[in-house]
Amino acid sequence: MITKPDKSKEITTSINLLNxxxxxxxxxxxxxxxxxxxxxxxxxxLGYTSLELLLLSLSSCLxxxxxxxxxxxxxxxxxxxxxxxxxxxxxxxxxFKTITLQLVVKSHDVTSEDLxxxxxxxxxxxxxxWSMIKGNVDIKVEYTID
Amino acid sequence: MITKPDKSKEITTSINLLNxxxxxxxxxxxxxxxxxxxxxxxxxxLGYTSLELLLLSLSSCLxxxxxxxxxxxxxxxxxxxxxxxxxxxxxxxxxFKTITLQLVVKSHDVTSEDLxxxxxxxxxxxxxxWSMIKGNVDIKVEYTID
Numbered sequence: 250m251i252t253k254p255d256k257s258k259e260i261t262t263s264i265n266l267l268n269x270x271x272x273x274x275x276x277x278x279x280x281x282x283x284x285x286x287x288x289x290x291x292x293x294x295l296g297y298t299s300l301e302l303l304l305l306s307l308s309s310c311l312x313x314x315x316x317x318x319x320x321x322x323x324x325x326x327x328x329x330x331x332x333x334x335x336x337x338x339x340x341x342x343x344x345f346k347t348i349t350l351q352l353v354v355k356s357h358d359v360t361s362e363d364l365x366x367x368x369x370x371x372x373x374x375x376x377x378x379w380s381m382i383k384g385n386v387d388i389k390v391e392y393t394i395d
Numbered sequence: 396m397i398t399k400p401d402k403s404k405e406i407t408t409s410i411n412l413l414n415x416x417x418x419x420x421x422x423x424x425x426x427x428x429x430x431x432x433x434x435x436x437x438x439x440x441l442g443y444t445s446l447e448l449l450l451l452s453l454s455s456c457l458x459x460x461x462x463x464x465x466x467x468x469x470x471x472x473x474x475x476x477x478x479x480x481x482x483x484x485x486x487x488x489x490x491f492k493t494i495t496l497q498l499v500v501k502s503h504d505v506t507s508e509d510l511x512x513x514x515x516x517x518x519x520x521x522x523x524x525w526s527m528i529k530g531n532v533d534i535k536v537e538y539t540i541d
Contacts, residue, residue: 256444256446259480260444260446260447261450262447262478262479263477263479264477265476266462275451275455280430280442283429283443283451284427285451297429298402298406299451301408302448302451302452303452303527304408305429305431305445306448308408308421309444309445309448312410312417312419313433313437313438313445316412317437326412330410330411331410332407332408332409333409334405342526344523374487374488375487377446377483377484377487377489377490378449380488380490381449381491381528381532382531384530385526
């Protein structure tokens with residue numbers, strides 16, 4: 250009998266090197282593999298970089314948390330997008346100095362007060378990825394409501 | 396004229412909501428989109444979770460840094476894999492309490508001293524993703540050499 254992992258408790262992923270540079274295939278059971286690589290000259294731009302995956306992780310975490318709360322407030326969301334930009338440090342380790350997350354929300358009843366509230370809840374309590382980089386990276390959230 | 400972004404300085408990604416739950420499409424110019432979702436009942440398991448993307452980010456970062464240094468030491472790597480497991484906290488924010496990265500290295504000339512050295516270099520200086528979660532998550536690295 251194969252027991253399915255309980256992702257609310259434990260998460261497992263794997264990466265496997267594909268070439269003689271830095272091209273990896275990343276995967277999790279049941280999902281399409283992700284092509285991961287680094288920029289030249291060390292890599293060959295054949296996939297997502299580690300820092301891009303970090304931004305996707307953070308933005309999907311914030312997006313999910315915000316959406317859950319907006320819907321609990323009975324708001325109608327007809328479109329939701331997050332554009333994330335990270336500025337890297339100039340010295341090693343060249344992680345992000347600052348990350349800016351730009352939310353583009355389409356809704357007829359969401360107000361800026363609603364967004365301020367759900368962003369605060371996400372930052373303080375409900376976005377696990379945010380909590381893991383907190384204190385190490387300066388994170389700014391902006392939004393527009395269409 | 397379109398100027399290509401310089402990823403050594405700034406990284407940009409976007410996610411776009413695809414359904415009325417938490418299914419996103421994540422993307423970066425030029426790469427295949429990544430399907431991102433959360434587990435039921437909030438999501439529908441249609442893609443990678445934010446925490447899976449975080450593990451892929453960290454493991455590819457460590458893997459790249461380790462490979463770069465091993466090759467500078469003129470070591471021959473014939474296979475390289477990292478399995479990552481993260482144990483989540485029980486209370487919100489349910490980020491990782493601990494992450495274990497298991498390196499599986501195929502090589503006839505890499506020693507455990509080599510790996511200890513490159514892992515230490517990565518942790519202390521060369522893995523940007525590690526530097527961004529440092530202090531917030533307990534990270535353990537194990538390895539086997541085949």
